[in-house]
Amino acid sequence: MLLTLPTELIQWVLRCCSTPTFLQAAFSCRALYEIATSCREVLVHHLRRTPGVLPPDLRSLNSKDLFRLLLRHAFQQLYGAQFQAECVTFDLGKPPLDVKASVLASRGIPMLALVFREQESIHLFKVSGASLRPHAHLELQWCRPGAVEILKTACDGDDTLYILHRFKPSIDDSDEYARNPFVRHAMQLETDGTLYLSRYSLRSPNGPVRICAFPDHADYEPLALAAARGGIFAISWQHTRDTTDSEVTLYISSSESNCDMRQGVIETSYNSCVLHNSKRQWFDGDRGLQGRLARGLFHDHSPVVGLRFNDKSSQLLYYYRAQTLYGSFQRIDMSSFPIQPTLYENTCPVQFTDSLSLLFSIDVPFFGTHETQVLDGFARCQWKYLAFGIATHREEKWTVACLLKSETFCRAQNCQHVLQLERGRRLPDWTVVARLWGFQHSTNSLGCIVAASSQGTRLAVANWKKLYVWALEPGVLIEENGTGFYPLVSQSANSRMIELRPIVLSLEAVCFQLRFAEEENGLIAITDRGVMHWDLSPRGRGQRLVESITC
Numbered sequence: 064m065l066l067t068l069p070t071e072l073i074q075w076v077l078r079c080c081s082t083p084t085f086l087q088a089a090f091s092c093r094a095l096y097e098i099a100t101s102c103r104e105v106l107v108h109h110l111r112r113t114p115g116v117l118p119p120d121l122r123s124l125n126s127k128d129l130f131r132l133l134l135r136h137a138f139q140q141l142y143g144a145q146f147q148a149e150c151v152t153f154d155l156g157k158p159p160l161d162v163k164a165s166v167l168a169s170r171g172i173p174m175l176a177l178v179f180r181e182q183e184s185i186h187l188f189k190v191s192g193a194s195l196r197p198h199a200h201l202e203l204q205w206c207r208p209g210a211v212e213i214l215k216t217a218c219d220g221d222d223t224l225y226i227l228h229r230f231k232p233s234i235d236d237s238d239e240y241a242r243n244p245f246v247r248h249a250m251q252l253e254t255d256g257t258l259y260l261s262r263y264s265l266r267s268p269n270g271p272v273r274i275c276a277f278p279d280h281a282d283y284e285p286l287a288l289a290a291a292r293g294g295i296f297a298i299s300w301q302h303t304r305d306t307t308d309s310e311v312t313l314y315i316s317s318s319e320s321n322c323d324m325r326q327g328v329i330e331t332s333y334n335s336c337v338l339h340n341s342k343r344q345w346f347d348g349d350r351g352l353q354g355r356l357a358r359g360l361f362h363d364h365s366p367v368v369g370l371r372f373n374d375k376s377s378q379l380l381y382y383y384r385a386q387t388l389y390g391s392f393q394r395i396d397m398s399s400f401p402i403q404p405t406l407y408e409n410t411c412p413v414q415f416t417d418s419l420s421l422l423f424s425i426d427v428p429f430f431g432t433h434e435t436q437v438l439d440g441f442a443r444c445q446w447k448y449l450a451f452g453i454a455t456h457r458e459e460k461w462t463v464a465c466l467l468k469s470e471t472f473c474r475a476q477n478c479q480h481v482l483q484l485e486r487g488r489r490l491p492d493w494t495v496v497a498r499l500w501g502f503q504h505s506t507n508s509l510g511c512i513v514a515a516s517s518q519g520t521r522l523a524v525a526n527w528k529k530l531y532v533w534a535l536e537p538g539v540l541i542e543e544n545g546t547g548f549y550p551l552v553s554q555s556a557n558s559r560m561i562e563l564r565p566i567v568l569s570l571e572a573v574c575f576q577l578r579f580a581e582e583e584n585g586l587i588a589i590t591d592r593g594v595m596h597w598d599l600s601p602r603g604r605g606q607r608l609v610e611s612i613t614c
Contacts, residue, residue, distance in 0.1 A: 066094055074102045082109045083142040086134070100130045109133055112552045114140055114536065138601040139520075141534040145566040149603040151193050153594045154611045158182065161213070162575040162589055168218040173580055173587055174198070174265065175594065176216050176224055179614075183211040185226060186614045187268065190580055190587055193596045195612055199268035201226075203261065208233035212256075215288040217296070220372075224263045225290045227298070231256035257281065260296070262331075273319065275331045289370035289379070294331075295397075297338070297379055299367040309366040311339040311381070313395070313402065336401030338379065338393055339367065373427060374485040380409075380427075387453055387511040387524075388424045413454070413467060413493050416558055421454035425467060428487035430519030430537040435475050442475035448487030449541045451513055451522060453502070464502035464524075466563075467493040468541050496540050497561040501531055509575070514586070516579040521599075523586060524565075525574035530586075531565040532599065568597065 065073060077085050077099055089099035099105065106129040107121055115136035118124065124132070137143070155177065164178035173190040187198040201224075203211045209232035217225045258280060262273040280300055286309070287299035294316030302308035314333045321329060369382025371389065376397065380389035393404040410422045428448035435444050447470045455462045469490040503526050505511045512525040519537035523530060539548040540561065549561050572590035580587055584599040 066092075070098060073098050074105055077102070078105045078108055082113050082133075082137065085109055086137055086143055087146070101126050103129060106130055106133060110136070112550055113137060113142075114549045114553055116546070116548060134601075139534060141521075141532060141566050141599060144532070144599045144601075144603075145568055147601065147603040147605050148566075148568060149193075149598045149606045149608070150568075151596045151598075151608045151610055152592065153195055153596070154609050155179070155593055155614055156611070160589070160591075160593055162591055164213050164216055165576075165589055166216040166218060167576045167578050167587060167589055168220075173578055174218070175587075175589075176218070177594070177614075178213045178216065183213070185213065185216065185224075187224075187265070188612075190596070192580075192582075193585070193598055194610075195594065197612075197614075199265075200614075201263055201268055203228060205230060205232075210256075214258075215285055217288045217290045218265075219290040219292050219296075221292050222265050223290065224265055225288060225296055226261045226263065227258065227285055227288050228261065229256045229258050258285070262294075271327050271329050273316075273329045273331045275316075275333055286366055286368050287370045287382070289372055291372040291376040293376075294333075295372070295376055297370050297372070299370055301366045306366070307341060309341045310337050311367050311370070311379075312336070313338050313379070315397070315400070334400060336403075338395070338402060338404060339381065339406060341366070373488065374483075378485075378488075382510075385505065385508050385510050387505060387513065388426050388451075390424070411452075411491065411493055413452070413495060415454070415463070415465075415495055421456065421463070423452040423454040423465070423467065423493065425450050425452040425488065425493060426513060428469075428484045429515035429522070430541065431482050431484050431487055432538065432541055433480060433482055435478075435480075444473050444475050444478040444480065446471050446473070446487070447541050448484065448490065449496070449519065449537050450487065450493070451499075451515070452493070453504075455504070462502070462504040464499040465495045466497040466499065466522075466535070466540055468496050468543070469493045494543075495560065496543050497563055498555070499533055499565070500562050501533075501565040501567065503529070503531075509573070512574060512577045514577045514579055516583045517581070518583055520583050521579060523577060523579070525570070525577045525588065527573055528570050530568040530570055530574065530577075530588075530597070532568070532586075533563045533565045535563070566599075570595065 089096050103126050106126060110117060110133050113136045158180045161178040161180045166176045168174040175188040177186045183203050185201040188195040189198050209230055212229045214229060215227040258277040260275050264270050282303055283300040284303050285298050286301050290296040297311060297313050299311050312335050314335045316331050316333050318332050319329050365383045367381045368384050371380040373380050377395055379393050379395055381391045383390045389409055391406055391408050393406055395402055395404055409424045411425055412420050413423045415421045428450040430449040432447045435442055447468060449466060449468050452467045453462060453464045469492055471490055505526055507527050514523045520535055522533045522535055536548055539546055544561055554561055570590060572592035574588050574590050576589040578587050586597040588595045
């Protein structure tokens with residue numbers, strides 16, 4: 064029906080459309096394509112409404128060049144990507160995937176450590192493009208009869224995979240391996256088994272395995288596991304019968320010895336200390352605002368369901384049920400042991416508008432810049448960081464998601480000139496630079512899952528079965544749009560705050576873990592229906608494929 068109108072009216076309709084709608088209409092048929100790509104006025108109008116750097120003189124470009132330029136800007140902003148994004152779901156067969164025990168490592172080439180229910184092994188895969196490549200198969204076998212249940216896995220961000228598992232031995236007094244201290248202890252305890260932690264090298268998965276036991280936590284269930292370099296790891300425990308009894312314990316490997324349980328196994332011991340206990344807290348009210356905020360923690364008796372080391376293991380972040388970002392953190396000084404650090408809440412007052420300040424929870428920065436300046440003969444370095452944050456109005460209860468920036472200075476002679484994003488979360492002063500429209504506050508026990516691409520041009524949030532992806536220009540945002548990259552149409556009429564709109568993808572499965580692949584437009588998700596790879600690049604055709612993987 065649109066084509067029955069005069070060409071001038073069709074051009075006016077195309078001009079009044081949003082830019083994504085204009086592009087969808089242009090590719091819907093040949094007649095509309097010819098009309099859309101031949102009208103300079105319409106093309107210039109949409110170019111000025113689309114974020115991007117424009118040539119100084121648009122008059123020197125013909126209509127075809129203008130349309131190609133518009134397409135480049137539109138693809139960068141993911142216009143229409145929700146229709147052309149391709150998804151590959153990897154069918155791993157049966158038994159089903161244990162999503163709570165599997166882990167997706169994010170450093171370097173994405174690595175998947177997949178655990179299947181009722182299996183005593185771990186399958187390692189490397190993510191290459193839109194395919195999974197088998198890397199190794201780790202067997203958790205014991206020399207005496209029994210069953211192994213894999214509970215949690217974690218990567219230390221470098222080379223080591225940590226596997227927390229329970230061994231339930233079959234008691235046979237005539238078995239020679241009953242003399243082993245691990246097995247003998249498990250036989251003597253009237254429990255369902257003993258918990259062990261095995262450490263495998265990802266570079267040499269067939270090399271020696273380091274193992275330690277937790278006999279003092281026989282009546283506890285592990286809720287979370289996190290690992291750091293140097294044999295440091297932390298576990299969140301909850302008592303199996305008294306759910307109000309929970310704690311977070313830090314472990315540091317102290318010694319190693321050969322173990323006769325089987326060849327290639329090294330027995331390790333560790334020093335441990337309780338960092339956080341639901342029965343008691345350590346607060347320090349004399350350390351400024353963060354110390355005062357700690358007195359009003361809402362998480363005093365809530366179990367920690369997620370852990371993460373930050374800033375070269377100098378911080379431990381705590382995630383609680385139904386939360387998007389970590390709810391509290393502790394600063395850890397490894398030079399003194401045992402450690403009793405103060406528990407701080409992840410809250411920071413930020414000016415949202417001229418008349419409204421909100422308490423933001425701010426994630427670890429995902430983008431940063433470094434610049435060395437010389438002033439009055441002295442060189443100093445300026446660091447800027449960009450982070451994702453959310454805040455909820457105390458009275459009206461609405462939630463907003465924003466991008467925030469912070470900056471700091473140091474003397475050039477003291478600066479290492481190496482970008483460390485995790486250090487940016489130390490900064491206390493933050494400024495809102497953009498609002499992420501479309502963010503929905505989670506109403507389920509998982510909370511939202513946040514992921515950013517390696518170059519910071521994409522930010523994704525998974526909320527149950529929905530996936531929201533925002534296209535960013537981080538270098539422009541961190542400079543508060545000083546170059547005018549984002550046009551006036553992208554800014555709020557009242558506050559001039561940049562407003563970013565997402566594309567929305569339906570996963571048709573519950574997302575438990577989310578990471579970007581090596582490419583900026585690749586997303587990997589661990590869901591209750593298996594592993595998914597999403598390709599948001601403009602070459603997609605909206606296909607939904609299923610690929611069988613033999614484990």
